[in-house]
Amino acid sequence: GEEKAGGLITSEPLEDNLFIGCEDGGNVGPYRTPFNFEGVIDEVRLYFGPVGPGEVAEHFRDPRRVELERAELVLRFSFDDGKATDLSKHGNHGTVEWAKAVKGRVGLAMSFKVTPFERRGTAVALDGRDPHTGRVVKTIFVPCLISPKHHFRCYRSKATERFILLPKRGVEFLDLENGLHMRHDWLRGACSYGVMPANGLLYIPPHQCFCYPGVKLAGFLALSHKATEEGALRLSLLERGPAYGRVEREEASFEDWPMYRHDPERSGRSPSKVPSSLSRLWETRLGGELTPPVEACGRVYIARADAHTVYCLSARSGKVLWEYTAGGRVDSPPTFYRGLLLFGSADGWVYCLRARDGKLVWRFRGAPAERRVVAFGEVESAWPIHGSVLPLGGVVYFAAGRSTFLDGGIFLYGLDPWSGRVLYRRRVEGPWPDVLREEGRPFDMEGGKADILVTDRERRHLYMSQLAFDLKLRPVEAPRITPLGARKMGLHLIATGGFLQRVWWDRTYWMYARRWPGYYFAYNSPKAGQILVFDEKATYCLKVFTDRPKGGLSPFYRPGRGCLLIADSNDNEPYLEPRAVGWEKGPGYSRREPPLWEVKIPLRAKAMVLAGDRLFLCGPPDEVPPSDPLLHIEERDGALLWVVSAKDGRKLAEYRLDTVPVFDGMIAAGGRLYISTRDGRVICLGRA
Structure with a gap:
């Protein structure tokens, strides 16, 4: 017979096998998986x-x-x-x-x-027996409780009086009483031990799994049943400060660095030309856990996360001009916007200060309720807000929350920066699966977790992990283009482990691409590495995990063998060979075109800046002294600062520092470098 297609499934060529009669859960079109012919x-x-x-x-x-x-x-x-x-x-x-x-x-x-759950093994059936006779007295059958493919996790099931907790993908709750079954693929227990239900909580220890990037939570977690009732989630709250309506506008200059990674695209690139010949101009010790700095209008702004404090320093002398203490951690640098200084805090509020003197203009509660949890040894909101907010088109954007699956979801806002008035808002929750009808997917899923917001080259969309929104915070479809979760997006900077992941891991990376990369490695990919910067034409990245022996499950870093510094054209998109498309832990992304240049350097750069036609890289040497092999791995002997030509990768100068920068903690502004360090200092380098 004949039937007219309802439309084009995808405009992307499918990087996948051809399935006839059924498909394996890797659908890329607008139809519900699984799809099977009978x-x-x-x-x-x-x-x-x-x-x-x-x-x-x-x-x-x-x-x-x-x-x-x-x-x-x-x-x-x-x-x-x-x-x-x-x-x-x-x-x-x-x-x-x-x-x-x-x-x-x-x-x-x-x-x-065949039925879908028979075909794919997603069903769970459990018989309850009389302990005296062995007779089956109750049977529980859930057709789609566990996600398909892969093996059960290498830890045992756990149980409470009401639930059996299965370990297929994350934690699957089989309800023995009320039939409220649910799977949680966005969680994961540690190998061998797994998870622990106790004290009315579910304890999730740290794990080393890469499945469901952009959604799955990391760290040591204690989770409870829904702690905040829907009726308690109220509208946001705005408070005016003494400087409200009393701000003289100041414009950041062409050579300033006014926000996290310089601009809304988070490029890490400044047009300011910093000389190769550098001297230390000043140093200020603030102590504690510092964020990267920003600079505008002759002032340097930086946050000390553990003290909940934002500092303003003189760019000329390093003298502290003022400081402001918020109600929670400020985990990333504030944003300068036309005489205002804006930042989020883990207390669930966004603060707006007058940039020249630190007086409060307004503060806005993005958290939907005043509920506190313990995090990193401190008390903070259940809906923390990252310090670095995003100004774009006269609107300041941010997200409050941790995960679309926790505490009612993530709450996104777009505010007027001068008044704090809400222009746009969006709540993103779940989606929670119907385990009676909807199968999961083996390595990617819907949902997301909070991160610093970023925009694309055209400045048309906002991105937060694998989620995309327009400038009115309406969800934008990011169509899945491979069975392991790659999604089509605009050209933008991506951090699969989150922008604030300070510890490198062999399965997470940064990438500048037109896709969310999904569940694939990128050690052979263009425009991907542990840290990178880019301009209009090229991307410059540092690759640390470059070696993968035959049979290895992940790429390796081998200390003392150097790291790769690579320049790629921005048109050189990551590519999946046909054999790699459906291959879990396979070769991952590769390149169609060679790099513009590639050099091996004996430097693990933790901070990287593109200033004019020069790259500046700072981090510990990649050396293994025989007398103390862990000296540079543990970052106990300072750092090297390299100046490299962006044209060909040639080293122009090298300097020795007695300290190591915080991750991504170097900026270029007004012909100078500003570096925040792990021992709590701010250092200014420039022409003497």
């Missing part, structure tokens, strides 16, 4: 070229006819041998699963008649 398929033929309806009818009348005049036969399965043997000249043999051979019109055919 019936009999006698023969499959694919042609390259035009095939008219008359030819189709003639072939149906005479199945022995194969060739066509204007189309080439590229694939043919007759199934007569009970297998998917390609009888064309191309030899693209397949495999037959979830079907059985039956008598067909000509020879054998394949019969498909």
